[in-house]
Amino acid sequence: MVSSNGLKSKTLQARISPLAALLMMALAVAACGEMEVQSPEKVTAASGHPKPELSQTLIPQLTDANASPKVNATPALAVDSSPTATPTPFRPGPTPTPDALTQLKLSVTWEDAEMELRYVGWKTDITRYAVPYSEIKRGGPPRDGIPPIDEPVFESVSEASSYINDHEPVLSVELGGETRAYPLAVLIWHEIVNDELGGAPITVTYCPLCNSAIVFDRRVGDDKRVLDFGTTGYLRHSDMVMWDRQTESWWQQITGEGIVGEYTGTRLDFLPAALISWRDFRDSFPNGSVLSRDTGYPRDYNRPPYAGYDSKEGRPFMFRGKLDDRLPPVERVVGLNIGDTAVAYPFTLFESMPAVNDSVADTDIVIFYAPDTLSAFLGEFASDSPAVGSTGVYNPNLDGRRLTFEAKGGSIVDEQTGSEWNIFGKATSGPLEGSVLSPFIHANHFWFAWRVFYPDTAVKRLGEFVN
Numbered sequence: 295m296v297s298s299n300g301l302k303s304k305t306l307q308a309r310i311s312p313l314a315a316l317l318m319m320a321l322a323v324a325a326c327g328e329m330e331v332q333s334p335e336k337v338t339a340a341s342g343h344p345k346p347e348l349s350q351t352l353i354p355q356l357t358d359a360n361a362s363p364k365v366n367a368t369p370a371l372a373v374d375s376s377p378t379a380t381p382t383p384f385r386p387g388p389t390p391t392p393d394a395l396t397q398l399k400l401s402v403t404w405e406d407a408e409m410e411l412r413y414v415g416w417k418t419d420i421t422r423y424a425v426p427y428s429e430i431k432r433g434g435p436p437r438d439g440i441p442p443i444d445e446p447v448f449e450s451v452s453e454a455s456s457y458i459n460d461h462e463p464v465l466s467v468e469l470g471g472e473t474r475a476y477p478l479a480v481l482i483w484h485e486i487v488n489d490e491l492g493g494a495p496i497t498v499t500y501c502p503l504c505n506s507a508i509v510f511d512r513r514v515g516d517d518k519r520v521l522d523f524g525t526t527g528y529l530r531h532s533d534m535v536m537w538d539r540q541t542e543s544w545w546q547q548i549t550g551e552g553i554v555g556e557y558t559g560t561r562l563d564f565l566p567a568a569l570i571s572w573r574d575f576r577d578s579f580p581n582g583s584v585l586s587r588d589t590g591y592p593r594d595y596n597r598p599p600y601a602g603y604d605s606k607e608g609r610p611f612m613f614r615g616k617l618d619d620r621l622p623p624v625e626r627v628v629g630l631n632i633g634d635t636a637v638a639y640p641f642t643l644f645e646s647m648p649a650v651n652d653s654v655a656d657t658d659i660v661i662f663y664a665p666d667t668l669s670a671f672l673g674e675f676a677s678d679s680p681a682v683g684s685t686g687v688y689n690p691n692l693d694g695r696r697l698t699f700e701a702k703g704g705s706i707v708d709e710q711t712g713s714e715w716n717i718f719g720k721a722t723s724g725p726l727e728g729s730v731l732s733p734f735i736h737a738n739h740f741w742f743a744w745r746v747f748y749p750d751t752a753v754k755r756l757g758e759f760v761n
Contacts, residue, residue, distance in 0.1 A: 418542040422558040424551065425530065430544075431612055433529040437537070440525045442486035447586040448474070451576050454584040460573040461668045461681065464584075465507045466718075467567045469494055473582040475575045476500075478670035479595045480585055481507070485534060487585065488512070488522050495520045496565060499547050501534040502600050502670070503611050504743035505626060506548050507569050510562040531746045532613040548739070548747050566733040570684040571667040574717050604671045604682075610742050620753050621741040628685050629737035629744040629751070632657050636748035638741065641683055643756065649699040649706045651690065652759035659734060660690040660699050662706055664717045685738060688719040688731035 415437065454475075458464075464475040470492015481487070481500035489496050497512045512521045521538040523545070528535045534547040543555030550562035575582065587595050602608070608624040610617075617623050627638040635655035644650070644663035651660050667684035690697045697708040705714045713724025719731035737744060745751060 416542055418537075418544060418555040420554055422556065423554045424558050425546075425553045429530050430528050430535060430554075431530070431614075433527055433534075433612065435525070435527045437527050438524045439527055440483070440485050441591060442488060442524045443480075443484050443585075443589055444488050444522065445590075446487050446489050447588045448583040449586045451475075451580050451582055451584060454572075454586075455576060457587075458572045458584075459668070460571065460576075461666050462572045463569055463667050463670050463684070464572050464575050465498065465500070465509070465567055466570055466575050466579075467491060467496070467498065467509050467565065468579075469496070469565065473579040474584070475572070475579075475582060476585045477572070477587075477595075478507070478569075479598070480587060480589065482598050482600065482670055483591070483593045483595065484589065485525055486523050486536065497521075497523045497562075498567075499523070499534070499536065501532075501547050501743075502598075502603065503529070503532045503534070504548060504739050505604065505624075505670075506533065506737065506739045506743060507567065508547060508550070508737075509565040509567040510550055511565055512562065514557065514560055514562065529612055531615055531743070532610050533743060533747070546747075548737075548743060564735045566735060568684070568686050568718065568733075569667070569738050570664065570686075570717055573666070574664060574684070578716060578718055578720070598671050600671055602671060604669055604740070610740070613742060613746075615742075615746050617742055618745045623742040624740045626682060626738055627741050627744050627753075628661055628687060629739055629748065630654055630659065630687065630734065631748060632659075632734070636744075636751035637754060638744055638748075638751050639754045640741070641685075643754070644683060644685070647756070648701040650759060651698050652754070658690050658696055660688050660697075660731070662686045662688070662699070662715065662717050662719065684717060685736070686717050686719055687734040687736040689734065690731065692726070692729060692731065 454477075458477060458479075463478045465478065465481065467474050467476070472492045474489075474491055476487060476498050478500060481498070482502050485500055485502070487498040489498060495512045497510045499510065500507045512523065513519065514521060519540065521540050523536045523538055526535045526537045526544055528544075530546060530553070535553070536545040536547055537543065538545065538557070541556040543552050543557040543560075545551065545557070545562070546553050550564060552558045552560040587593075603611070604624050604626075606622060606624075610623050613623075621627065621638075621640055626641040628641070630637050630639075633655040637654050639650065639661060641663075644661070645665070648663040648665070649660065650663075651658075653659065663683055663685050665683045666681050669680070669682045690699070695710065697710055699706055699708050699715065701707075706716075707714050707724070708721075708726070711725040713721045713726035713729075715731075716722050719733060721727050721729045
């Protein structure tokens, strides 16, 4: 694990930029009554961007570099108790002029000052960025305060079955002939697992605020450089912003794109992964492996830190964008982005139609739905808790023939041969037994999260697809 330690005030002063130094001086003079420094409510951003809603003020950070930021009350977060992140250089500021102090309140916006301090502790090349800095907000915990798992421990399916509920959600990944389950009861506390599967380095990620469970190949560039990821402690549109330890670039979890630093504009490769029930994984992959609760951290993995967040009345945490009222904000959707076409299928659609045959951007797809997977936000995974279900998305073309599917007698069957298929896209009985459909990368995000990153997305309703 990467540990973080506080930086001595002497080092902090040595690394401070001219702009931040001016701000400190201005605040010190203002404290003596010799000049006025505008409050954040009075400052207008020189860039034309509206003043951000701050969850903490700068003054405590200026007067005490080691003090924890003051934040508004939030839901219980999976915060590590380790010290705060180690500060490193500020963003370079402008060269001071003789009348800089008198012009301070005109030339320094509250947003700019916040940005000066935000990057204390980071070696990130912040001159390279792909998104407005004003969209990046502190989530509460410091860097790796939600600790990623760097040395994962695994156990057998039979061992894990002694404590995992049949309907508990797990993220299933199959790669290079190996299959592994990552229980959301563990991921919800750690959000990132740096792992290797089937000989490939992968990063398994989960942002609870967006319900976005995504797996990446963590090799980038022509030289296939392997990156290790952690949590920055920042959010953008409520989605986790990750960082790599090799260059300290910042990455958007939902899109897999580098948004600040050396790897700005670089995209990680997505790998197929399915959020399904433990029973479906156990029955399909009895020889698979499972991420253990032996993580080295004292966590109660039976009690999620965001209990009830996905209720129908739930509101996205720290989301300041406009909500799209086509669906409730935290309704789960199957999100697909094929070519330049983004489509969302609400989970409520599948309650009456567990097999959806459709076409997106002239590409045939089929969506399978299993109704018994529980929410990761309930805790204890009680058998009487409401299920949210799970999905798989596949190419229905097999050996030159397009198959169409329907639900029959509690199973999903193809209409051409009557073979039965499971949530993993595998025929379990009938003439096509053993055949496997090719999976599509898809999301099971909350609606608000899918919509903000894919703003032109269509929403499919009953009667709007091939079925």
